[in-house]
Amino acid sequence: LAIPGGGQDSPTRLTTMETLGATVLVCTPSYALHLLQVARERGVDPARLPVRVTLHAGEPGAGIPSVRARIEAGWGARAFDHGGMTEMGAYGYECEAQAGLHVNESEFVAEVIDPATGAPASEGELVLTNLGRLGSPLVRYRTGDRVRLARSPCGCGRTFARLEGGILGRLDDMLIVRGVNLFPSAIEAIVRRFPVEEFQIEIFRAGELDEVRVLVEVDGGADGARHVQDALRAGLGIRMEVAPVGPGSLPRFELKARRVVRR
Numbered sequence: 001l002a003i004p005g006g007g008q009d010s011p012t013r014l015t016t017m018e019t020l021g022a023t024v025l026v027c028t029p030s031y032a033l034h035l036l037q038v039a040r041e042r043g044v045d046p047a048r049l050p051v052r053v054t055l056h057a058g059e060p061g062a063g064i065p066s067v068r069a070r071i072e073a074g075w076g077a078r079a080f081d082h083g084g085m086t087e088m089g090a091y092g093y094e095c096e097a098q099a100g101l102h103v104n105e106s107e108f109v110a111e112v113i114d115p116a117t118g119a120p121a122s123e124g125e126l127v128l129t130n131l132g133r134l135g136s137p138l139v140r141y142r143t144g145d146r147v148r149l150a151r152s153p154c155g156c157g158r159t160f161a162r163l164e165g166g167i168l169g170r171l172d173d174m175l176i177v178r179g180v181n182l183f184p185s186a187i188e189a190i191v192r193r194f195p196v197e198e199f200q201i202e203i204f205r206a207g208e209l210d211e212v213r214v215l216v217e218v219d220g221g222a223d224g225a226r227h228v229q230d231a232l233r234a235g236l237g238i239r240m241e242v243a244p245v246g247p248g249s250l251p252r253f254e255l256k257a258r259r260v261v262r263r
Helices: 010-020 029-041 065-075 184-191 221-236
Strands: 024-027 053-056 078-085 089-094 101-103 108-113 123-130 141-148 175-177 180-182 196-206 209-218 241-244 260-262
Touching: 010 029, 024 029, 029 053, 029 065, 053 065, 065 078, 065 184, 078 101, 089 108, 089 123, 175 209, 180 184, 184 196, 184 209, 184 221, 209 221, 221 241
Parallel strands: 024 053, 053 078, 196 260, 209 241
Antiparallel strands: 078 089, 089 101, 108 123, 123 141, 175 180, 196 209
């Protein structure tokens, strides 16, 4: 039984899940985290609900260890990544080992190329050819997704190509800050290690260069923000401002999150 949630607000969806005893939650990683906050505000412990599996697509997140850990801890369930797109179809799934996306090579041909040269690469842009969609075939379709091919076999025993960490980010999301290439997913991987309810990445011009400021709804206010800032500098090798903001002041997202804002 699939329970439709379209047209409902978050509290109504949560009530429906409670009433009908939903065992699987399918949504973006951002919405899974947002629904946890809604549950807490209503005095509901999501870990006591029947949900045993959460399945996520639409944005990087479920493949980021710190994000996955927060989802699993909050829901008391196992979180799995899923890969697909409207024009190509569902091409990837995560197995019980949770070690990255397996490409369904029975239906798709997967390649990874250097986006600048087109040469084969172990990390770069994912290129797909679908084999079973007679109505809309795509041959060597450049997805714009940045991935990394796993070289070691998966513990589950499957031999399909495996993308470590799932979708690492969108190539067109890359930020260049003082000559350093940064992806929003790399920032999120560090931010989510801390008790941050929501965050936003601001890009602004300082003279001739782009700079980055990260706004965080974090426990501990200025002290909490300083800990996040120190971790970002240590993990990414670049200094960026991290500023605390009030609880509930940043936007929430039910579909794909848009956390990068240019000022």
